[in-house]
Amino acid sequence: xxxxxxxxxxxxxxxxxxxxxxxxxxxxxxxxxxxxxxxxxxxxxxxxxxxxxxxxxxxxxxxxxxxxxxxxxxxxxxxxxxxxxxxxxxxxxxxxxxxxxxxxxxxxxxxxxxxxxxxxxxxxxxxxxxxxxxxxxxxxxxxxxxxxxxxxxxxxxxxxxxxxxxxxxxxxxxxxxxxxxxxxxxxxxxxxxxxxxxxxxxxxxxxxxxxxxxxxxxxxxxxxxxxxxxxxxxxxxxxxxxxxxxxxxxxxxxxxxxxxxxxxxxxxxxxxxxxxxxxxxxxxxxxxxxxxxxxxxxxxxxxxxxxxxxxxxxxxxxxxxxxxxxxxxxxxxxxxxxxxxxxxxxxxxxxxxxxxxxxxxxxxxxxxxxxxxxxxxxxxxxxxxxxxxxxxxxxxxxxxxxxxxxxxxxxxxxxxxxxxxxxxxxxxxxxxxxxxxxxxxxxxxxxxxxxxxxxxxxxxxxxxxxxxxxxxxxxxxxxxxxxxxxxxxxxxxxxxxxxxxxxxxxxxxxxxxxxxxxxxxxxxxxxxxxxxxxxxxxxxxxxxxxxxxxxxxxxxxxxxxxxxxxxxxxxxxxxxxxxxxxxxxxxxxxxxxxxxxxxxxxxxxxxxxxxxxxxxxxxxxxxxxxxxxxxxxxxxxx
Numbered sequence: 001x002x003x004x005x006x007x008x009x010x011x012x013x014x015x016x017x018x019x020x021x022x023x024x025x026x027x028x029x030x031x032x033x034x035x036x037x038x039x040x041x042x043x044x045x046x047x048x049x050x051x052x053x054x055x056x057x058x059x060x061x062x063x064x065x066x067x068x069x070x071x072x073x074x075x076x077x078x079x080x081x082x083x084x085x086x087x088x089x090x091x092x093x094x095x096x097x098x099x100x101x102x103x104x105x106x107x108x109x110x111x112x113x114x115x116x117x118x119x120x121x122x123x124x125x126x127x128x129x130x131x132x133x134x135x136x137x138x139x140x141x142x143x144x145x146x147x148x149x150x151x152x153x154x155x156x157x158x159x160x161x162x163x164x165x166x167x168x169x170x171x172x173x174x175x176x177x178x179x180x181x182x183x184x185x186x187x188x189x190x191x192x193x194x195x196x197x198x199x200x201x202x203x204x205x206x207x208x209x210x211x212x213x214x215x216x217x218x219x220x221x222x223x224x225x226x227x228x229x230x231x232x233x234x235x236x237x238x239x240x241x242x243x244x245x246x247x248x249x250x251x252x253x254x255x256x257x258x259x260x261x262x263x264x265x266x267x268x269x270x271x272x273x274x275x276x277x278x279x280x281x282x283x284x285x286x287x288x289x290x291x292x293x294x295x296x297x298x299x300x301x302x303x304x305x306x307x308x309x310x311x312x313x314x315x316x317x318x319x320x321x322x323x324x325x326x327x328x329x330x331x332x333x334x335x336x337x338x339x340x341x342x343x344x345x346x347x348x349x350x351x352x353x354x355x356x357x358x359x360x361x362x363x364x365x366x367x368x369x370x371x372x373x374x375x376x377x378x379x380x381x382x383x384x385x386x387x388x389x390x391x392x393x394x395x396x397x398x399x400x401x402x403x404x405x406x407x408x409x410x411x412x413x414x415x416x417x418x419x420x421x422x423x424x425x426x427x428x429x430x431x432x433x434x435x436x437x438x439x440x441x442x443x444x445x446x447x448x449x450x451x452x453x454x455x456x457x458x459x460x461x462x463x464x465x466x467x468x469x470x471x472x473x474x475x476x477x478x479x480x481x482x483x484x485x486x487x488x489x490x491x492x493x494x495x496x497x498x499x500x501x502x503x504x505x506x507x508x509x510x511x512x513x514x515x516x517x518x519x520x521x522x523x524x525x526x527x528x529x530x531x532x533x534x535x536x537x538x539x540x541x542x543x544x545x546x547x548x549x550x551x552x553x554x555x556x557x558x559x560x561x562x563x564x565x566x567x568x569x570x571x572x573x574x575x576x577x578x579x580x581x582x583x584x585x586x587x588x589x590x591x592x593x594x595x596x597x598x599x600x601x602x603x604x605x606x607x608x609x610x611x612x613x614x615x616x617x618x619x620x621x622x623x624x625x626x627x628x629x630x631x632x633x634x635x636x637x638x
Contacts, residue, residue, distance in 0.1 A: 001013065001014065002571075002573060005564060005565040005567075005569060006565045006566050006567070007566070007567075014088060018154060018156050030192060030194060031175075031193070031194045032058065032059045032193060032195050032196070033056045033057045033195070033196045033374050034050055034057075034058045034059070034195065034198070034199065034370055034374070035058075035059050035060075035061070035178070035180055035193055035195040035197070035198045035199070036050075036058065036059070036060040036199050036201060037060075037061055037198065037199065037200045037202045037207070037208050038061075038062060038063075038200065038201035038202035038203060038206075038342075038344075039060060039064075039067070039143065039147070039159050039201075040068075040201055040202075040203060040342060040359065041073065041143065041356045041359045041363075042341040042342030042343075042344075042359040042363040043060060043199075043201035043202075043341075043342075044142075044143045044150075044363075045087075045146060045363035045364055045367070046199060046201065046341070046363035046366065046367045047060045047146070047147075047150045047157055047159070048087055048147075048149040048150050048153070048490070049087075049364065049367030049368065050155070050157070050370065050371060051149070051153035051154070051155040051156070051157040052153050052155070052371075052490065052491055053154075053155065053371050053492065055374075055375065056370075056371060056374050058155060058157055059160070059193070059195075060159045060160065061159065061160045061163040061164075061165065061182065062160070062161050062162075062163065063202075064162075065161055065162050065185070067140070067143065067144065067147060067159075067161075068139065068140045068143055069140055070138070070140055070308070070309050072227075072309075072311070073139040073355055073356035074136050074137065074138060074139060074256065074258065074265060075134070075136055075256070075356070075357070076093065076134070076142065076356075076357065077354075077357040077439030077440075078125055078130035078132050078134055078438045078439060078440060079130070079357065079361070079438060079439025079440050079467060080356075080357045080360055080361075080439055081130070081132035081133070081135065082130060082131075082132055082467065082470070082485065082605065083361070083364055083490075083604075083605065084145075085132070085485070085486055086488050086490040086605060087146070087149055087490045088149070089145040089146070089149065090132065092145050093135065093137055093141075093142065094132075094133075094135065096137055096141060096259055097135035097136055097259050098136040098137070098257050098258055098259045098261075099133045099134070099135050099136075100124045100125075100134045100135065100136060100242050100256075101123070101124055101133070101241075102121055102122065102123055102124055102242070103121070103122055103124050103241070103242045103243070103430065104120070104238045104241045104243050104244070105119050105121070105122075105243075105245075105423060105426065105427045106119060106238075106243060106244070106246065107119040107245075107246050107423035108246065108247060108248040108412055113249075114298060114299075115298060116246075116247055116296070116299075116300075118237075118238070119424075120423075120424070120427045122427065122430070122431050124434075125434065125438050126434055126435075126438075129434075129435070129440060130438065130440065130469075130470075131470050134437070136256055136258055136259060136265075138258075138259065139356055141259075142356075162184055162185045163182055163183070163184055163185065164182065164183055164185055164207075165180060165181070165200075165202065165207045165208060166181045166182060166183055166190070167181045167207070168180050168181075168198055168200075168207070168211035168212065168338060169181075170212070170325055170337050170338060173194070175196070176194035176195055176196055177194075177337055178194065178196070178197065178198045178337050179192060179193075179194055180193045180194075180195060180198060196337070196374070197337055197338070197374075198337070198338045198339070199339045199340070199341060199363075200338070200339065200340040200344045201340075201342050201344060201359075202344055203342075203344060204318070204343045204347050206340060206344035206345075208338065209340045209344045211338070212324075212325040212338050213325075214320040214321070214322065214340065215320060216318035216319065216346075217319060217321070218317050218318030218347070219316065219317070223269070223270075223271075223314065224271045224272070224282060224284065224313070224314060225267060225268060225269055225270055225312070225313055225349075226266075226267075226270050226284060226292065226310065226312045226313075227265065227266065227267050227268070227289075227311050227312075227313070228265070228266050228289050228290075228293075228307055228308075228309065228310035229258060229263055229264070229265050229307070229308040229310070230264060230265075230266065230304050230305070230306060230307050230308065231262055231263060231264075231304075231306040231308070232303060232304050232305060233301075233305060234301055234303065235301050236255075236300040236301075236302065238255070239255065239264060240257045240261075241255075241257065242256050243255040244430065245296055245297070246411070246421075246423055246426070247295070247298070248411070248412060249411075250292065250295035251268065251269035251270070251296055252269045252411075253266060253267060253268050253269060253292075253293060253297075254266075254267040255267075266293050268292050268293050268296070270282075270284060270288070270289075270292060270312065271284070282312075284312045286307055286310045289310060290302070290304050316347065316349070317347065317348055317349065317398040317401050317402055318346065318347045319345070319346045319347075319394055319398055320340070320345045320346070320391075321391070322387050322391060323339060323341070323345050323362075323390055323391050324336035324338060324339045324340075324383070324384075324386065324387045325337055326384070326387075331384060335381065335383065335384075336383045336386070336387070339366055339383075339386060339387075341362035341366060342355075342358075342362055342363070343355065343359060345362075345394065346394040346397075346398065348397065348398065348401045349401055349404075354401060354436070354437075354439075357439050358439075361390075361393075361442070361604075364490070364604045364605075365386055365389060365390055365604055366383075366386045366390075367604075368490075368492045368602075368603035368604055369382050369383055369385065370383070371492045372492060372603075372626075375492075376628065376630075377527070377537060377630070378626050378627060378628060379626075382448075382626055385447065385448055385449055388447065389444055389447075393442050396441070397436065400433060400436045403429070404429070404430075404433065407421050407425075407426055407429060413425075440466070440467060442466065442606075443463070443465045444466075444606060446464075446465070448625055448626060449608055449625075449626060450464060450465045450606075450609070451464055451600075451608060451609030451611075451622055452464075455597065455611050455612060455615070456610055458591070458595065458596075458610055458611075458612065459590060459592070459599055459610045460589075461588060461589030461590040461591070462589055462590075462607050462610060463607065464608070465606065465607065466606065466607060467605050467606050467607070468485055468488070468495075468601045468606065468607055470483040470484055470485025470486065471483070471484055471485075471582075471583065471585040471588045471589055472579035472583065472585065473576040473577065473578065473585055474576060474577045474579050475572070475575070475576055475577075476544070476551050476556070476572075476576060477572030478572065479580075481579055481580070481581055481582075484497070484541070484576060484585065487539075487541060487573065488601065488605055490603075491603075493535070493536070493537060493538065493539045493603060494537065494538045494539065494600065494601065494602065494603060494608075494627075495540075495541065495601040496539070496540045496541070496598060496599070496600050496601070496619075497540075497541050497542075497543060497599040497600075497601065498512060498515055498516070498540060498541065498542045498543070498596070498598055498613065499512075499543045499586065499591045499597050499599065499613075500512035500542065500544045500545055500596045500613075501545070501593070501594065501595055501596040501613065502545055502593055502594060504544075504546055504551070505542070505546075505551065505555070505556060505557065505560075506552075506555050511595065511596055511613040511614060512544070512596060512613060513557055514613070514614065515613045515614065515616060516540075516542070516557035516558070516559040517557065518616045519540065519559055519616060520534075520557075520558060520559050522620075523616060523619070523620045523623070524540070524559070525631060526620075526629050526630070527628075527629060527630055528630055529630045529631075530630070533562070533564040533565065534562050534564070535562065535564070535571075537630075540559055541560075541574055541576065542556070542559070542560040542574060543575075543578075543585060543586075544575065544576070545577075545578065545586060546577060547578070547580070548580075551577065553572060556574075556575050559574070561575065562574065595612060595613065596612075596613045597610055597611065597612060597613060598611045598619060600619065600623075608622075
């Protein structure tokens with residue numbers, strides 16, 4: 001990690017210095033830039049993102065009396081761990097989490113339908129899909145890590161617990177148009193907060209969503225399922241594997257190993273509900289869950305020693321038509337001020353493991369955009385892209401979730417009647433849809449923030465609109481092996497990866513050197529505020545084809561070894577060579593070796609564009625669509 005650019009300080013280098021202006025603000029101020037409502041997964045990611053910007057006045061409120069102690073969600077997709085790396089908490093998550101390596105499938109024994117037998121086994125995540133695994137960890141622990149990032153960020157952001165939002169109104173006021181009426185849960189004392197923007201991360205019964213007239217639409221599958229986290233003793237051999245189990249008449253079940261080596265989660269099919277019936281009317285108890293799990297596992301024994309948490313729910317998928325307060329017919333004339341994220345705008349069945357993961361990606365998406373607008377780097381029109389991008393993603397995932405949930409609630413195929421789901425088809429579907437469960441299926445189509453595929457052939461392994469797929473490299477300055485994607489921080493900056501051509505960067509004919517010089521001559525400084533480091537808005541990294549031993553760090557262009565900070569220290573983290581211990585990144589990601597290329601990556605880790613190294617003018621035109629110039633041409637000539 002990098003630290004001490006502007007001076008040495010003792011203590012944990014990961015804890016950034018508090019911003020004096022932020023910590024010395026008068027208490028009780030009733031105006032904020034962003035008000036976050038709710039400290040669930042989405043609210044915590046958004047808070048951790050915005051707390052990195054000391055100049056943005058952020059406030060986060062939560063109706064609960066304190067932080068979550070026992071979470072409901074537990075599955076963390078590979079894509080979410082990639083995001084956690086940008087927040088610098090991936091190592092903590094991985095240390096505590098249980099890793100899902102394989103999924104096993106069980107079905108009724110063809111010789112005796114009352115018994116279950118193992119019928120298949122697959123790798124849980126396809127090889128090479130991500131450098132990170134699919135893991136299981138209590139939602140409360142994930143949120144605790146994010147809350148700590150908030151507390152130690154320059155903004156030193158702390159949630160205000162025991163505060164509920166009563167109403168949100170958007171006015172015509174110029175500076176703080178959103179008026180929020182709040183109340184302390186313990187005393188009933190009401191207050192008014194005025195905000196530039198409000199983000200509702202307040203769950204499926206969201207007050208924020210209701211205040212802007214949005215409604216969750218969807219269906220219920222009329223099927224009750226139970227879920228319990230338990231400490232058990234059993235002779236079922238796959239208790240520490242993720243298991244998908246079909247029984248003949250006792251129902252279906254999913255078993256997920258939890259963190260700690262002993263805890264296990266059970267998703268258990270219970271009763272079919274009548275149309276319009278709610279699961280609460282069945283009065284299902286934890287003993288009912290235990291009994292149902294035991295019947296499904298027959299002939300294996302199941303002794304539940306302790307239940308840590310349990311619940312009963314109805315399968316359902318719901319989605320609101322838009323994720324902000326602007327009606328579709330007013331997009332051209334009105335700017336969004338209020339947003340909803342996570343369960344406030346979409347809900348899924350727990351078995352697909354998407355709820356928490358998709359919610360956090362919502363927050364990552366809106367977080368950097370709010371920061372860009374509030375810091376004056378982008379025009380407010382950028383905020384229209386949040387609903388456009390994330391609503392489509394949620395719809396695709398709900399379509400997948402409906403199909404998966406229906407298959408999991410169906411009985412095994414009956415050869416006589418032809419009804420039910422073939423266990424082999426269930427396994428094949430699970431394998432086919434692995435990119436959804438890994439969180440890597442999101443693809444943003446060409447739009448304001450996503451370029452077209454004209455030059456995609458220059459980097460076939462970095463599909464435009466998909467998340468940046470990391471690969472191993474070696475840092476030229478010290479030969480340290482690392483993952484290229486891990487240089488990406490959740491700091492609101494764009495990343496521009498410049499992959500070199502075959503010529504060494506010291507060669508006057510090098511396309512990479514020519515790009516570096518051309519970039520420094522105008523485009524880089526045009527979007528960079530006066531007095532800021534050259535990489536304050538767009539962080540450029542160079543990846544050379546030559547070994548680190550063939551390149552002198554001091555011979556690199558200034559762009560790839562810039563001098564920064566108040567001391568003008570050289571940054572040796574900008575240039576990389578192919579890994580000496582793994583696949584060559586040029587081969588692994590399909591980079592054109594003859595010409596090299598540019599890969600532009602958004603602050604939320606999605607590939608925005610692929611262009612030739614000499615297409616600086618085209619790149620500048622693309623950036624001008626959403627980045628405002630920070631200096632005029634006259635200032636650049638001085």
